[in-house]
Amino acid sequence: MKIGELAKRTEVPTRMLRYYEEQGLITPRRQQNGYREYDEYLVDRVKKIRGLLDSGIPTRIIGDMLPCLNQPQEIVVADPDPELREMLVRERDRMTERIALLEHHCHALTKYIAAMDRSLAATTEIRLPQ
Template sequence: MRIGELARRTGVDEQLLRYYEKQGLLVPERSANGYREYDEADVGAVRKIRGLLAAGLSTTTIAEVSSCLRDDSLPTPACAGVVERLRGERERIDQVIQGLLDARAALDDVIRRGEGAGSPTPDVRTTVSNFAGRPGDSRPRAASNATGRIELNLR
């Protein structure tokens, strides 16, 4: 399939697909006239790329680990070195998730108090700061148990 068809099927703009190619994330075949030719596996590859980008991984990181993410191949020895980097990325994602959960809990608290008070809603910044940790420390906090699952402590 040509780039327009891949763009239509994945919902990703053609320019972005070309960028993925420049980053080494996609490697289309070239026809005799120079057109890019993608196959069915590229549809899944683009979806995987989009998911990893949405999780916060950079295209550089995705390119480094892409051979370890292929469904049709066994992990290579190079993948072992990637595991620690991916653990770090996973921890960062866990922290972002925890920060979002804390912010949602703070907003829920403000909404509850505002609905019952019949007066103007309290200042959200004051309530949200109660969940941020130390003053000036905006990094969210997360803890993983031995299974890698996040343990939530919203209070």
């Protein structure tokens, strides 16, 4: 399929698909006219990439993770690269920190929303007697 169709099916703009390619995350074949030609399996792959990116994982880490993502379920690592392991540990810890931060701000929003609701309830009470 061409880039437009992949964009539609993955909800990822064509601009981003080219960007992922530039970052070495996907490598589509080329048609004779130079247009990118995407295989079916790339639909799933792009969705996974989006998910990881949305989780705040940098593209270079995603690139290192892609081989693992292809193999289904029980991950078997033939050659456990210590450096890669260390990088993944750092990434996981970063993620844990972000989760804590998100929870903090989530609670803050909840309190603010509650304050707004109280304010609304108060103005409603004032209007009722009128």
